[in-house]
Amino acid sequence: MNTTCIMCPMGCALTVEEKGGVVTVVGNGCPRGEKYGKAEFSHPERVVTTLLKGLYGGVVSVKTDGPIPKDKIADLLAWAASYRLDHAVKTGDVIAESPVSCGANVVATSDFKGK
């Protein structure tokens, strides 16, 4: 796998490979890049931000309150697209607990009046 280390502005180009259960990272300028490369290879995670629609119109911005596995992102976005929020929320309120078993809660990042 080829990727770019984002831990510092150097942006080293990393090549991560697995041979017989051992993961190796090449191209990293420092140890942080090795750690990053291995994590990206075996369990890449992202915080997801998106928008939910209100049942009666309007939109509210949301985020996951922690990083979720990358392969759950598509499921979560599909969940978000079909979800309709039917009540008012304030910034920081939990809207759904670990939807699609993504392992993080979806919380509001703006206030929503219910419509």
Next chain:
Amino acid sequence: MKKFDVVIIGGGPAGMAAALGAREEGATVALLERDDRLGGILNQCIHNGFGLHYFGEELTGPEYAKRFRDKVLSDQNIHVFLEAMVLSLTEQKVVRAISPTEGLIEIQAGSVVLAMGCRERSAGAIALAGTRPAGIYTAGMAQRLCNVEGYLVGKEVVILGSGDIGLIMARRMTSEGAKVKLVAEIMPFSSGLKRNIVQCLNDYDIPLRYSTTVTRVTGKERLTGVYVAPVDEKMQPVLEQEEYIPCDTLLLSVGLIPENDLLTGTSVEMSRVTSGAVVDEYRQTSAEGIFSAGNVLHVHDLVDNVSEEAYIAGRSAAKYVKGELPFSVTVSVTPASGVRYALPQKVHTGEGKVKLYFRVDKVYRGRTVVVTSAGEVIKRKKTLVMAPGEMQNIEIDKSLIKGDVCIYTEE
């Protein structure tokens, strides 16, 4: 006519931080914002990555804005005028605005902080050839429509320009179900953050082509496609290699311009490089008592820097009214080899420290940044890597300043 010590034009992150800064010095503050809420561009930036420097945690744009907004709105001595569009500003510091609720608002200000932000360069500004069908948006406009109004602007998208707004919108449109077919960048590098290239493009297998531009657009009522071509060393498109990409939407992420129209007719000295005012370290312009901060002064990539800068401007504006702004001899700060611009462009001699912000003209690895005053080196700093898209800074001791300051990079 109403009277306030400090009048701030624009209620984005710059305006809000300036208001809080001015309050810290005890000033009465009027904050004028043309939108129906405070927050500026942050309200439409629903992605995270804001506030790492300022708050030490990662926030989304609306969350970052809320931290400041809550403080501003709970302060009795900050009078917030919403839906108040400022129409004019005189050098006597009379500010005129109109709002649907209050009609014409006239304020005599003790000092003024400009915090109007910037606008995006549009299709007209980059002389895009072809028809003018619907479906061509600036990336920020598409971001607003998508994130604030809830409209998806298209299904098959090409993005011109790989600045952060373009990258963020590539991911955003993809998550909303659109297909982003290409991001074309005319330069051989991106001005966007590495992290955005990885997490907005690579994560979704969106192709990015460097040294490539959009040559023409087609379509009568709605955009039907664009032609792209590589550019040569002189930035001229190689038309023999033109390629057609069918799409219904073209997003332009081709740069921002500080929104300084209010200054036409004033004597405020402007910088041709930044398109903002020329300022000293207090962020005071050449017109006494008129200050400037945030994207209206120079385009920032991190909102954290905007808050810091505006805070200085707000405090200084309040000190000016009290007659406490120190003034002494000023020297000029000029960029040289490798540095495109440095800000502030003027610095006072005296005590304390001053942070010089600057941008380099291309990607440099392993360079040293050097600051001289009256020809003598007063600071050196080794850097690993510097890119034009990432604003740099270097702190210098004012007591070392004996004459004009120059900032440059060397091997």
